[in-house]
Amino acid sequence: MLAGECNYSESGGKKISDLPVDTFQMGYLDQGSYEILCYQGKNVGLIVCISPQWIMEVSVDYHNIKELLRRFANSTSQAEVLCQCKLDRTIKNWLQKIYAFSKNNIGAIDGNLRKYVSYVLEHYNAILGQQKVDIAIEVKEYLNQNFLNKQLSMPLIADHFFTTERTLFNHFRKQYQITI
Incomplete structure (x- = not known):
């Protein structure tokens, strides 16, 4: 663009x-x-x-x-x-x-x-x-694989990647210019 x-x-x-x-x-x-x-x-x-x-x-x-x-x-x-x-x-x-x-x-x-x-x-x-090695890419792959899971939430994702919700949010926004 x-x-x-x-x-x-x-x-x-x-x-x-x-x-x-x-x-x-x-x-x-x-x-x-x-x-x-x-x-x-x-x-x-x-x-x-x-x-x-x-x-x-x-x-x-x-x-x-x-x-x-x-x-x-x-x-x-x-x-x-x-x-x-x-x-x-x-x-x-x-x-x-x-x-x-x-x-x-x-x-x-x-x-x-x-x-x-x-x-x-x-x-x-x-x-x-x-x-x-960027965590945002790993999270995106995880979301693609688990998008039908009704239990999917920010706390669950943060737990899965052993990090805080805020860190996930910031990395994802920086990488993809959108939020989780």
Whole structure:
């Protein structure tokens, strides 16, 4: 999301994620219909749909992304969102290069889009590797596995992870920009 912010949800209205300005994230969405709501004001975003098979075949180096795709393939969840990351200067430069090529040479955009999307995937894969040990990611996995449990509560989750409710709340909000 380059300017503004939006949220996206399943066609039935179930919220998947909010995406604030200067962030990017990767999500896995099963086939179906999804809605994107952009808030009032200037909104500039880029959505790139990539076949999971392409990611699995394109490089052996995306170990963290491939691990998540395998987990999603075995999941019953219709949609999954990975951690949000700040758009740093490097990624903004790559996006500007894609835009510059589209203005000057429309024929070159396909190759350059693939090239810069690959760069972004490498960057994201590295970030995922650094964040593997983050408690918020573990909590999200736990919630995905236990969402039907009617006894699920903040105290129960905090007990399970041997931490306080406040610590869970803060880590989850920092990682996903939403609360538990």
